[in-house]
Amino acid sequence: MALLKSNKVIYCLGNISPALGVLSTRNSSWWGGVQMGPPDPILGVSEAFKKDTNPKKMNLGVGAYRDDMGKPFVLSCVRKAEAIITTKQMDKEYLGIGGLGEFSKSCAQLALGADNEVMKSGRYITVQTISGTGSLRIGANFLARFHGGPRDVYLPKPSWGNHTPIFRDAGMELKAYKYYDPSTCGFDFKGALDDISKIPEHSVIMLHACAHNPTGVDPKPEQWKEISDIVKKRNLLVFFDMAYQGFASGDIDRDAWAVRYFIEQGHNILLSQSFAKNMGLYGERVGGFTVVCNDAEEAKRVESQLKILIRPIYSNPPMNGARIAATILNTPDLRSLWLEEVHGMANRIIKMREQLAAGLIKEGSSKNWQHVIDQIGMFCFTGLKPEQVERLTKEFSVYMTKDGRISMAGVTSGNVGYLAHGIHAVTK
Amino acid sequence: MRGITVFHSWWGGVQMGPPDPILGVSEAFKKDTNPKKMNLGVGAYRDDMGKPFVLSCVRKAEAIITTKQMDKEYLGIGGLGEFSKSCAQLALGADNEVMKSGRYITVQTISGTGSLRIGANFLARFHGGPRDVYLPKPSWGNHTPIFRDAGMELKAYKYYDPSTCGFDFKGALDDISKIPEHSVIMLHACAHNPTGVDPKPEQWKEISDIVKKRNLLVFFDMAYQGFASGDIDRDAWAVRYFIEQGHNILLSQSFAKNMGLYGERVGGFTVVCNDAEEAKRVESQLKILIRPIYSNPPMNGARIAATILNTPDLRSLWLEEVHGMANRIIKMREQLAAGLIKEGSSKNWQHVIDQIGMFCFTGLKPEQVERLTKEFSVYMTKDGRISMAGVTSGNVGYLAHGIHAVTK
Numbered sequence: 001m002a003l004l005k006s007n008k009v010i011y012c013l014g015n016i017s018p019a020l021g022v023l024s025t026r027n028s029s030w031w032g033g034v035q036m037g038p039p040d041p042i043l044g045v046s047e048a049f050k051k052d053t054n055p056k057k058m059n060l061g062v063g064a065y066r067d068d069m070g071k072p073f074v075l076s077c078v079r080k081a082e083a084i085i086t087t088k089q090m091d092k093e094y095l096g097i098g099g100l101g102e103f104s105k106s107c108a109q110l111a112l113g114a115d116n117e118v119m120k121s122g123r124y125i126t127v128q129t130i131s132g133t134g135s136l137r138i139g140a141n142f143l144a145r146f147h148g149g150p151r152d153v154y155l156p157k158p159s160w161g162n163h164t165p166i167f168r169d170a171g172m173e174l175k176a177y178k179y180y181d182p183s184t185c186g187f188d189f190k191g192a193l194d195d196i197s198k199i200p201e202h203s204v205i206m207l208h209a210c211a212h213n214p215t216g217v218d219p220k221p222e223q224w225k226e227i228s229d230i231v232k233k234r235n236l237l238v239f240f241d242m243a244y245q246g247f248a249s250g251d252i253d254r255d256a257w258a259v260r261y262f263i264e265q266g267h268n269i270l271l272s273q274s275f276a277k278n279m280g281l282y283g284e285r286v287g288g289f290t291v292v293c294n295d296a297e298e299a300k301r302v303e304s305q306l307k308i309l310i311r312p313i314y315s316n317p318p319m320n321g322a323r324i325a326a327t328i329l330n331t332p333d334l335r336s337l338w339l340e341e342v343h344g345m346a347n348r349i350i351k352m353r354e355q356l357a358a359g360l361i362k363e364g365s366s367k368n369w370q371h372v373i374d375q376i377g378m379f380c381f382t383g384l385k386p387e388q389v390e391r392l393t394k395e396f397s398v399y400m401t402k403d404g405r406i407s408m409a410g411v412t413s414g415n416v417g418y419l420a421h422g423i424h425a426v427t428k
Numbered sequence: 429m430r431g432i433t434v435f436h437s438w439w440g441g442v443q444m445g446p447p448d449p450i451l452g453v454s455e456a457f458k459k460d461t462n463p464k465k466m467n468l469g470v471g472a473y474r475d476d477m478g479k480p481f482v483l484s485c486v487r488k489a490e491a492i493i494t495t496k497q498m499d500k501e502y503l504g505i506g507g508l509g510e511f512s513k514s515c516a517q518l519a520l521g522a523d524n525e526v527m528k529s530g531r532y533i534t535v536q537t538i539s540g541t542g543s544l545r546i547g548a549n550f551l552a553r554f555h556g557g558p559r560d561v562y563l564p565k566p567s568w569g570n571h572t573p574i575f576r577d578a579g580m581e582l583k584a585y586k587y588y589d590p591s592t593c594g595f596d597f598k599g600a601l602d603d604i605s606k607i608p609e610h611s612v613i614m615l616h617a618c619a620h621n622p623t624g625v626d627p628k629p630e631q632w633k634e635i636s637d638i639v640k641k642r643n644l645l646v647f648f649d650m651a652y653q654g655f656a657s658g659d660i661d662r663d664a665w666a667v668r669y670f671i672e673q674g675h676n677i678l679l680s681q682s683f684a685k686n687m688g689l690y691g692e693r694v695g696g697f698t699v700v701c702n703d704a705e706e707a708k709r710v711e712s713q714l715k716i717l718i719r720p721i722y723s724n725p726p727m728n729g730a731r732i733a734a735t736i737l738n739t740p741d742l743r744s745l746w747l748e749e750v751h752g753m754a755n756r757i758i759k760m761r762e763q764l765a766a767g768l769i770k771e772g773s774s775k776n777w778q779h780v781i782d783q784i785g786m787f788c789f790t791g792l793k794p795e796q797v798e799r800l801t802k803e804f805s806v807y808m809t810k811d812g813r814i815s816m817a818g819v820t821s822g823n824v825g826y827l828a829h830g831i832h833a834v835t836k
Contacts, residue, residue, distance in 0.1 A: 029702040030645055030676060034554050037712035040505070040719065064501060072499040079497075086494065089487075091480040093472060094690045097448070130538070130722035137721050146442050165720035237438055268438060282502045283727035294437040304445035311448065312573035313545050314538035318726035319691035 041161060041401060049399040057397035058415055060406035063213075063378060064282055065345055068412045073345070075280045077338040081327040090323070095316045097307040099128020103322040106329035107288035111242060111256055111273055118263060122296040125303040126288050127310065128317045132243045132274030133162060135289040139239060139270050140170035141309050142291075149202030149237060156180070156192075156206070158403065160213045160241075163206065177205070180215045185371035185383045187217045193230055201235045207262075209242035209271075210255040211377025214405040218248070218376050224258045228265045238267045243274040248377045250346035252278075252339065268292045275325050277378065278342050284321025349378060352411040356380075359420025367427055380406050388426040396422035449569060449809060457807040465805035466823055468814035471621075471786060472690055473655075473753055476820045481753070483688045485746040489735035498731070503724045505715040507536020511730040514737035515696035519650060519664055519681055526671060530704040533711040534696050535718065536725045540651045540682030541570060543697040547647060547678050548578035549717050550699075557610030557645060564588070564600075564614070566811065568621045568649075571614065585613070588623045593779035593791045595625045601638055609643045617650035617679075618663040619785025622813040626656070626784050632666045636673045646675045651682040656785045658754035660686075660747065676700045683733050685786065686750050692729025757786060760819040764788075767828025775835055788814050796834040804830035 039047070045061030067073045098104065108126040109119060118124050129135035143153070153167045156179035164174050177199065178191030199205065207227075212218055219227060231238060240259050246252040262269055268291075275286040289306075293299040310316075328334045357372045372380055384392065384404035392398045398419060400406045411419060447455070453469030475481045506512060516534040517527060526532050537543035551561070561575045564587035572582050585607065586599030607613060615635075620626055627635060639646060648667050654660040670677055676699075683694040697714075701707040718724075736742045765780045780788055792800065792812035800806045806827060808814045819827060 029706060030556075031554065031699070031701060031706055031710050033556065034706070034709045034713055036709045037716045039712075040715065043504075072501050074497075074499055078500070082494070086490070089482075091482055092486070092689055092691045093480050094684075097451075130726070133719075133723035134721070146439065148438075148441060162720055162723070165716075169717075169720045276502075281500055283500045283724070285722065285724075285726040291439070293439060298437060298439055298442070301442045301444045302439050304447070305442055307448065308445045308573075309577075312541070312570060312577045313721070314693065315541035315570070316691070316693070318538070318693040318729065320728035321726065 045399050045401060048393075052397050052399075054397035056415070056418055058399065058410055058419060060398060060400040060410040062407055062410055063277075065277060065280060065378070065409045066412070068348060068414070070410070070412050070415070073280055075338065075341045077328050077334045077341060078280060078324055080334055080337070081324045081331070084327055084331070085323050092319065095128070095319050095322070097127075097310050097316050098125075098303065099317045100319065100322040100326055102330060103286075103326040104128050104288060106326055107273055108290055110252065110329060111245065111259055111271060111290065112263065113253065113256070113260060116260065116263070118292055123294060123299055124290055124292045125299045125306065126290040127303070127306050128322050129272075129287040129289045130314070130317060131276050131285040131287040132241070132272055133166065134285065134317075135272035135274070135287040136163070136166050136241065137170060138289045138306065138310060139272060140167045140172055142306060143204060143270075144171035145309065146305065147204065147237065149204070150200055152200070153204040153206060153239070154196075154199055154236075156208065156212065158214060159206065159208070163241075172204070175203075179212075180217055180381065182383065185217075185381060186374065187219055187223065189219065189223050193226060196227065196230050196234065196236075199234050199236060203236055204239055205231060205236045206239045206241060207258070209240045209245070209259050211244035211248035211379075213243065213377070214379050214401070214403060215381040216375025216377050216379045217381070219258070221257065221261075224261060228262055228267070232265065232267065237270070238262055239270040239272070241272050243272070244277055244377050245273065246278040246339070246342035247346055250343040250350075252342065263292060268294065275321070279325055279328065279338065281321045281324065284324065285318055286321035286325050349408045352408050352413075352416060353380065355413065355416045356408075356411060356420055359417055360424055363420050363424035365424045365428065378407055378409050380408055382406055382423065384423070384427065391426040392422050395425070398422050453807050453809060456801075460805050460807075462805035464823070464826055466807065466818055466827060468806060468808040468818040468827075470815055470818055471685075473685060473688060473786070473817045474820070476756060476822070478818070478820050478823070481688055483746065483749045485736050485742045485749060486688060486732055488742055488745070489732045489739070492735055492739070493731050500727065503536070503727055503730070505535075505718050505724050506533075506711065507725045508727065508730040508734055510738060511694075511734040512536050512696060514734055515681055516698055518660065518737060519653065519667055519679060519698065520671065521661065521664070521668060524668065524671070526700055531702060531707055532698055532700045533707045533714065534698040535711070535714050536730050537680075537695040537697045538722070538725060539684050539693040539695040540649070540680055541574065542693065542725075543680035543682070543695040544571070544574050544649065545578060546697045546714065546718060547680060548575045548580055550714060551612060551678075552579035553717065554713065555612065555645065557612070558608055560608070561612040561614060561647070562604075562607055562644075564616065564620065566622060567614065567616070571649075580612070583611075587620075588625055588789065590791065593625075593789060594782065595627055595631065597627065597631050601634060604635065604638050604642065604644075607642050607644055611642075611644055612647055613639060613644045614647045614649060615666070617648045617653070617667050619652035619656035619787075621651065621785070622787050622809070622811060623789040624783025624785050624787045625789070627666075629665065629669075632669060636670055636675070639675065640673065645678070646670060647678040647680070649680050651680070652685055652785050653681065654686040654747070654750035655754055658751040658758075660750065671700060676702065683729070687733055687736065687746065689729045689732060692732065693726055694729035694733050757816045760816050760821075760824055761788065763821065763824045764816075764819060764828055767825055768832055771828050771832035773832045773836065786815055786817050788816055790814055790831065792831070792835065799834040800830050804833070806830050
């Protein structure tokens with residue numbers, strides 16, 4: 001951010017002294033002071049991977065599911081839904097600002113359960129958003145405008161990299177609570193409770209509903225209960241990020257347990273959902289943002305303000321992905337097929353974890369790799385140090401982010417042995 | 429709010445916001461049971477039966493895309509490369525020196541609104557000049573919150589002359605000549621929304637001169653390329669002229685109307701730079717800005733648009749269909765004006781024919797608009813703007829009758 005501020009300084013000087021010529025003639029430039037920004041940490045991984053000519057190279061940076069041949073996977077239920085939509089020859093009229101009604105409703109139902117008292121009473125509003133990022137940003141903007149509490153949003157340490165600029169650019173401040181324990185590659189439960197107990201009242205706390213990104217470390221149900229208690233005691237506003245429902249355990253209800261428990265416990269949560277991973281709809285940008293309210297009347301007021309916020313960002317959301325998702329969720333055959341396919345994707349990930357751990361033992365590693373199996377979801381926080389990551393990339397062409405995170409989705413039965421070999425080589 | 433507990437409400441103080449002025453029109457229209465009702469608020473094209481129109485070239489492009497069984501992997505932050513390139517080409521012309529030198533960056537955006545907002549955010553972060561963005565008076569209603577929410581300030585320059593229902597050229601030049609150096613000026617490239625009043629080429633030339641003299645940063649909003657005159661090159665004339673004249677413009681494009689891709693949300697944001705190296709720097713910063721808003725844009729509409737623009741048969745078909753849509757609008761204008769004369773109106777309705785694009789600024793006053801709605805079930809926005817797209821050969825006579833009734 002300091003870099004960006006310095007651009008402004010240069011421009012201000014240009015304004016005061018035209019002799020600097022920064023803005024004064026056609027041949028000088030409006031954007032002369034715009035610096036080259038750093039590349040995205042995750043995309044940078046993919047770009048380096050593309051350039052590598054090693055036939056054994058592996059891209060474990062990508063947060064997108066791959067099948068056992070390492071290929072992108074479009075779900076059958078998605079293809080079937082698309083065929084249905086095509087036969088209907090639907091128009092392309094604007095959706096409302098809050099998006100496709102059938103989608104928003106089924107999106108909320110998926111998270112909360114159709115029998116949830118919140119669904120029945122209507123004391124919520126769900127708007128269709130531009131996948132998970134768009135949902136989080138709408139939430140962040142909403143908080144910045146309407147939250148009467150402190151500006152601070154507490155993220156687990158570590159959290160998804162993009163959380164920080166999302167909240168910051170929206171005008172909120174970022175803080176953190178202990179979460180990951182590097183000494184166990186597991187959950188620092190005591191540290192988390194300790195930090196959370198000190199968060200100022202009415203602050204916003206972000207919780208990953210399941211399959212924590214980047215660590216794969218999730219609290220157990222008993223731990224969630226204690227977290228709920230302390231959050232309630234501190235009167236914190238809970239913002240759940242659920243990007244992996246169904247993808248974590250393979251069971252959509254099990255993965256939504258924490259969200260549903262918190263609501264039962266009286267937390268009126270904010271919730272971001274994404275269908276990028278669990279429906280493989282990545283580039284279609286399908287997501288939802290939900291505010292659980294006191295009652296339906298409050299939900300109407302909140303809805304009106306969400307619309308006022310959304311309209312000058314993108315007017316209304318893209319229709320295609322929402323139609324696909326709604327068709328799947330609301331067509332019994334397709335919904336069943338989807339649940340099977342999600343289960344299948346989650347299972348393949350789990351199998352790869354088992355094979356990787358077994359492979360490391362077979363290589364003769366003396367280290368404890370239990371966390372590879374214990375961690376949940378697409379990502380595994382290996383515990384590798386930056387130097388080890390660098391060696392793994394340079395010597396074995398295994399690409400991953402510097403924090404030691406690997407996407408298990410990029411692992412196949414064909415390359416898991418090679419990966420185990422490489423990890424062992426750099427850690428023995 | 430400070431004393432609240434979890435059992436009180438986080439959102440107790442959130443007020444019910446006012447409904448969107450344009451959507452409010454559609455909602456009231458829906459409730460009306462009059463069989464002769466007309467919705468002239470909607471800014472979406474309708475065919476002569478009053479039905480939404482999906483272009484043939486779009487259906488064909490969709491069929492091609494379906495046969496390819498493409499994956500759904502994330503696009504890059506800046507979107508689909510084939511789309512962004514053809515989007516810029518459409519606006520600037522393939523032979524444009526800007527295209528050849530690569531001294532531009534175009535990112536795929538969430539239609540026109542998304543493009544304008546990215547531009548507004550970019551200005552707020554990187555523009556060294558004043559915070560003020562000068563809009564024509566009047567402008568599209570959503571321009572104001574777009575720039576304001578991004579952190580810019582809004583000002584206006586004279587544009588529409590209510591006494592002529594035409595362009596206040598003298599007033600515009602006068603106001604523009606007083607805009608502080610390095611401010612941002614927004615120009616509607618063609619088919620001004622809401623008035624339909626566009627400057628003539630000679631007038632654009634003078635505007636370019638005075639804008640250059642004042643050293644203003646030009647931001648073009650081109651939401652109707654092809655839709656205004658029926659000819660995409662003619663509609664882009666002002667944009668291309670300004671670039672030739674040395675303005676390094678910002679440009680927002682939408683494919684909502686000209687390709688009928690409304691709900692697919694297809695658009696582009698372009699920054700014309702000094703050189704390709706600068707374009708790379710600007711691109712990197714646009715990505716940093718976009719990533720925490722929505723990460724990357726939706727693929728479907730961009731694939732459709734790119735397929736159409738880059739497949740010669742489909743591109744030709746598209747140009748015909750755009751021409752057809754623009755022609756129907758022009759015909760409805762002629763029929764409406766003729767109808768008003770036939771009704772015996774003594775008023776001057778020349779502006780109905782002279783104004784360009786989807787919208788017509790009728791000149792009706794709010795009380796007249798209210799009567800038109802109450803007595804004839806003709807729905808439109810309070811400023812007297814009607815969407816000609818909602819007019820058909822079947823209802824133009826009724827509309828003329830109603831307008832005459834409230835204005836005689």
